[in-house]
Amino acid sequence: MTFGETKLGRKKRRNEAIAKVVFLGMALSMILPLVLIVGYLFHQAWPILSLDFLTAMPRRGMRDGGIWPALLGTFYLVTISLVIATPIGVAAAIYLNEYSRDNWFTRLIHLAVVNLAGVPSIVHALFGLGAFVMFAHLGRSILAASLTLAIMTLPVIIASTKEALASVPMAFREACWSVGATRWQTIRGIVLPNSISGILTGIILQVSRAAGETAPIMFTGAVFYKAIPEGRLFAYGLFDQCMALSMHLFTISTQVPEVPPALPFGTAVVLVMTVLLVNAASIALRAWLRSRKKW
Amino acid sequence: MQKAVEIRDLTVRYGATTALKGVSLDIPRHEIFGIIGPAQSGKSTLLKVINRTLEMKPDATLEGQVLVEGKNIHQIKDVTQLRRLVGMVAPLPVGLPLSIYENVAFAPRKAGLRDRAKLDQRVEKCLRQAALWDEVKDRLDSLGTKLSGGQQQRLTIARALSHEPRILCLDEFSIAIDPVTTMRIEEVLKELRSQVTIILVTNLVQQARRLASQTAFLLNGELVEFGPTDQLFSEQPASRKTYEYVRGIFG
Amino acid sequence: MRPRWETALEWAIEWIIRLCGVSAILFVLGIFFFVFREGSGYLFHGFNPVQFFTSIEWYPTSQSNVRYGVLALIAGTASVTLLAMAIAVPFGLGAAIFISEFCTGKWRESIKVVIELLAAIPSVVWGFIGLTVMNPLIIKIFNAPIGLNVLNGGIILALMSVPIIVSIGEDALKAVPDSYREAALALGATRWQLVYRVLLPAAKNGLLAAVLLGVGRAVGETMAVLMATGHAIKIPTSPLDSVRTLTATIAAELGEAPVHSQHYQVLFIIGILLFIITFAVNLLADLAVKGIKGK
Numbered sequence: 001m002t003f004g005e006t007k008l009g010r011k012k013r014r015n016e017a018i019a020k021v022v023f024l025g026m027a028l029s030m031i032l033p034l035v036l037i038v039g040y041l042f043h044q045a046w047p048i049l050s051l052d053f054l055t056a057m058p059r060r061g062m063r064d065g066g067i068w069p070a071l072l073g074t075f076y077l078v079t080i081s082l083v084i085a086t087p088i089g090v091a092a093a094i095y096l097n098e099y100s101r102d103n104w105f106t107r108l109i110h111l112a113v114v115n116l117a118g119v120p121s122i123v124h125a126l127f128g129l130g131a132f133v134m135f136a137h138l139g140r141s142i143l144a145a146s147l148t149l150a151i152m153t154l155p156v157i158i159a160s161t162k163e164a165l166a167s168v169p170m171a172f173r174e175a176c177w178s179v180g181a182t183r184w185q186t187i188r189g190i191v192l193p194n195s196i197s198g199i200l201t202g203i204i205l206q207v208s209r210a211a212g213e214t215a216p217i218m219f220t221g222a223v224f225y226k227a228i229p230e231g232r233l234f235a236y237g238l239f240d241q242c243m244a245l246s247m248h249l250f251t252i253s254t255q256v257p258e259v260p261p262a263l264p265f266g267t268a269v270v271l272v273m274t275v276l277l278v279n280a281a282s283i284a285l286r287a288w289l290r291s292r293k294k295w
Numbered sequence: 296m297q298k299a300v301e302i303r304d305l306t307v308r309y310g311a312t313t314a315l316k317g318v319s320l321d322i323p324r325h326e327i328f329g330i331i332g333p334a335q336s337g338k339s340t341l342l343k344v345i346n347r348t349l350e351m352k353p354d355a356t357l358e359g360q361v362l363v364e365g366k367n368i369h370q371i372k373d374v375t376q377l378r379r380l381v382g383m384v385a386p387l388p389v390g391l392p393l394s395i396y397e398n399v400a401f402a403p404r405k406a407g408l409r410d411r412a413k414l415d416q417r418v419e420k421c422l423r424q425a426a427l428w429d430e431v432k433d434r435l436d437s438l439g440t441k442l443s444g445g446q447q448q449r450l451t452i453a454r455a456l457s458h459e460p461r462i463l464c465l466d467e468f469s470i471a472i473d474p475v476t477t478m479r480i481e482e483v484l485k486e487l488r489s490q491v492t493i494i495l496v497t498n499l500v501q502q503a504r505r506l507a508s509q510t511a512f513l514l515n516g517e518l519v520e521f522g523p524t525d526q527l528f529s530e531q532p533a534s535r536k537t538y539e540y541v542r543g544i545f546g
Numbered sequence: 547m548r549p550r551w552e553t554a555l556e557w558a559i560e561w562i563i564r565l566c567g568v569s570a571i572l573f574v575l576g577i578f579f580f581v582f583r584e585g586s587g588y589l590f591h592g593f594n595p596v597q598f599f600t601s602i603e604w605y606p607t608s609q610s611n612v613r614y615g616v617l618a619l620i621a622g623t624a625s626v627t628l629l630a631m632a633i634a635v636p637f638g639l640g641a642a643i644f645i646s647e648f649c650t651g652k653w654r655e656s657i658k659v660v661i662e663l664l665a666a667i668p669s670v671v672w673g674f675i676g677l678t679v680m681n682p683l684i685i686k687i688f689n690a691p692i693g694l695n696v697l698n699g700g701i702i703l704a705l706m707s708v709p710i711i712v713s714i715g716e717d718a719l720k721a722v723p724d725s726y727r728e729a730a731l732a733l734g735a736t737r738w739q740l741v742y743r744v745l746l747p748a749a750k751n752g753l754l755a756a757v758l759l760g761v762g763r764a765v766g767e768t769m770a771v772l773m774a775t776g777h778a779i780k781i782p783t784s785p786l787d788s789v790r791t792l793t794a795t796i797a798a799e800l801g802e803a804p805v806h807s808q809h810y811q812v813l814f815i816i817g818i819l820l821f822i823i824t825f826a827v828n829l830l831a832d833l834a835v836k837g838i839k840g841k
Contacts, residue, residue, distance in 0.1 A: 012736050015736050015737075015738055016736060016737055016738075019648070019736075019737050019738050019741070020648050020737075022640070023640050023641070023643055023644030023647075023648055024644060024648070026636075026637050026640030026641045026644060027640070027641040027644045027645065027649075027657055029637055029641075030637070030641055030660065030661060030664060030705075030708055030709075030712070031657065031660045033664070033705055034660055034663060034664050034667075037667070037675060037679075040679065041671075044678075087566075088566050088569055089566075091562060091563045091565075091566035091567070092563075092566040092567050092569055092570060094563050094567075095563045095564055095566060095567025095568075096567060099560070099563060099564065099567070100567065108571060109567060109568065109570055109571055111829070111832065112570040112571040112573070112574045113570045114828055114832050115574055115824075115825055115828050115829070116570055116573055116574050116577075117828075118759075118762050118766070118824050118825070118827070118828035119574075119577060119766070119821065119824060119825075120765070120766025120767070120768065120793060120820050120821075120824055121669075121766065121767075121768055121769075122766070122768040122793045122796050122797055122817070122820070123577065123581060123766070123817050123820050123821050123824075124577070125796075125797075125800075126580075126581045126584065126796065126800075126813075126814055126817040127576070127577040127580050127581055129584070129800075130580035130581055130583060130584040130814070131576065131580040134584070134805075135580065135583075151573055151577075154569075154570070154573065155570065158570065182556065183560070184556045184559055184560055185556075205666075208666050209666070211668070212666070212667070212668025212669070212670065212671070213668065213669075214668070214669065214670040214768075214769045215669075215768040215769055215793075215797055218797065218800075218801070219800055219801065246668055246670045246769075247670075249670050249671070249674055250670050250673070250674075250769065250773070253674050253677055253678070253773070254677070254773060261678075264674065264678075265678075268671050268674050271668060271670075271671060272667060272668070272671055275666045275667065275668060276663055276666060276667075278666075279662060279663055279666045280663070283659055283662065
């Protein structure tokens with residue numbers, strides 16, 4: 001006697017296959033947009049993409065020329081916001097993971113971090129306007145916009161840093177404490193050196209997030225147009241207003257009439273490729289680090 | 296003669312569960328003191344009390360008095376001072392993700408020793424004491440975490456000796472290593488006995504019998520009896536339970 | 547002994563760390579305080595909450611007949627969010643199920659990377675895609691007069707909230723013990739049955755949290771809806787109607803509203819409303835997640 005396939009068994013196998021295909025379809029439906037979007041943006045932007053596009057000033061009321069001041073402005077905003085957010089975020093994560101005890105106050109901080117991450121970007125914009133531009137009299141400036149961005153990126157830096165710190169085994173800490181090292185010596189000597197790469201990965205991810213944000217900088221420091229000397233890296237001051245890639249894309253695609261279509265597409269490509277490359281770099285870094293763990 | 300550790304009416308609770316109930320115990324200097332008992336009997340908790348790492352557990356509470364080298368440990372302001380008096384070896388070997396050299400130099404460095412020559416000396420001395428020097432002297436720069444389990448456990452012992460403690464606590468050190476290495480470390484402990492007080496927590500009663508001059512028997516957080524090891528392993532220990540435990544009738 | 551300056555430095559560092567740990571709470575309170583502060587003048591003098599919540603008339607710049615009714619804006623936000631969730635929840639959860647149950651090794655990693663990249667695309671780029679890709683497409687397919695409408699915004703928002711639903715949903719499914727799966731398969735359940743009868747009920751809290759976080763993201767999104775939903779302030783009757791959301795209203799009008807004018811203050815009051823909505827949604831999501839951990 002052989003075990004022939006029963007009717008029920010066949011049905012079962014068919015169901016299995018259908019399930020797999022349906023769920024695969026759902027997963028693919030998310031991969032497809034990414035490929036299509038990037039491809040379409042590139043296709044439309046092709047005529048204008050050149051080095052000159054990156055380094056030239058916009059001309060003829062932003063209907064011609066390049067995106068240099070926006071590119072530089074984004075660089076300023078991202079750098080300054082991360083310089084502000086990183087130390088605070090990393091220290092806060094160290095507090096949460098290494099110092100805090102499990103009590104109501106710690107839970108309150110966790111709750112605050114979760115909610116800070118969920119605050120809509122436009123509310124961050126209102127906060128930045130009310131707190132930095134108005135109350136602190138910074139005016140609409142790179143500094144005010146960077147501070148707003150910094151507070152926006154803070155909760156994510158806290159979360160990713162905390163995860164990196166938690167990946168260092170507890171036994172290492174206990175071993176250090178039991179030979180008479182203080183908490184800080186343990187953190188400095190063992191915990192940080194073994195989680196720094198994970199922490200960095202999280203911070204790099206925030207580069208792409210900060211670079212893409214528009215709403216928080218719209219009313220706190222970014223402007224439609226600002227003329228700066230071409231080819232100079234230190235063209236902006238802390239209290240200047242600046243252009244930004246994301247804002248520039250918004251402006252030329254909705255506010256300025258009769259812009260040649262390749263121009264906004266070119267800007268979008270530069271913006272998307274910046275964030276995708278940064279993300280890809282951080283993913284690659286993560287994979288590489290996983291492969292050379294020390295324990 | 297002064298005692299290395301004196302424990303008076305020690306009770307420890309984790310939340311609602313009691314880990315140690317009214318334990319009183321004297322541990323003499325420069326001997327190997329064995330602590331035996333089945334799992335969950337409070338042996339490890341006792342060691343955590345002695346170097347105050349119990350404080351790192353959020354829900355632990357403690358009553359009673361503990362004196363280490365004549366000092367009440369809860370009156371020592373800087374807890375790191377106490378921990379330098381007490382070396383601790385955990386059940387599972389923990390090589391820190393540092394070089395072998397830095398594993399041993401970690402504690403003296405953190406205590407403020409900067410002189411390179413003295414550090415070199417200290418590292419060599421401790422590695423020799425732990426019978427590891429000959430195996431690793433040519434590769435002190437390689438990672439401590441890449442050593443074998445038995446080597447890592449000896450590295451852990453070297454690290455526990457590196458801050459020149461007066462007391463060395465070992466918590467079931469042989470649990471994750473092979474019998475040959477276990478025997479080597481037992482030899483090491485016999486050597487060390489003249490220099491430091493050794494508290495040996497073990498789940499292997501025969502190990503206590505081989506090494507310890509005095510032994511305490513803990514059961515469910517209570518001290519059943521303690522005294523000369525020969526007494527506990529004799530035909531007539533003070534408690535019937537001790538007799539049954541050391542002969543493997545339960546536990 | 548350690549030098550004195552070293553212990554002093556350590557003491558200082560530990561206090562800075564504690565301070566930064568508390569900072570998250572300060573920032574959340576700060577956001578509420580400053581947004582509230584800018585809106586408070588009108589909120590306590592002349593603000594009409596009944597009109598605010600029940601009127602569909604939004605005439606902030608009218609000379610003779612100023613009206614601040616946000617009902618139509620709330621309807622705009624709700625309609626776009628609902629449509630987005632109607633698309634994103636099945637697809638997102640389906641993809642989460644596919645990744646955690648039907649995928650292994652390399653496939654799983656690659657899909658997760660793609661989802662991460664999808665999440666990285668800036669909202670202004672999504673808005674731009676709505677404007678330049680979806681808009682003509684919708685006009686063509688539905689023969690609609692304008693392609694900037696609820697449908698457009700809903701699809702864009704769905705694509706934007708899918709990544710968060712997938713990643714949180716996958717975490718929730720991963721938290722279901724393998725013994726459940728083994729037991730169900732051992733009893734002869736098909737994978738369909740496994741998913742419907744075992745996994746979905748077991749992971750329901752986490753999946754609920756995933757959906758809630760998706761809602762939070764959709765409600766708070768600004769640039770994409772600003773660019774993709776048109777600017778009609780009315781209660782939509784079909785997906786092809788243009789609408790204006792709460793967030794888009796702030797972004798569109800804050801630039802023109804004179805500082806500290808009534809209009810400006812009302813925009814901040816909308817900000818408070820948004821803050822409260824997203825706070826509640828995130829709190830619920832957090833509670834749902836805690837629910838799984840508590841069990």
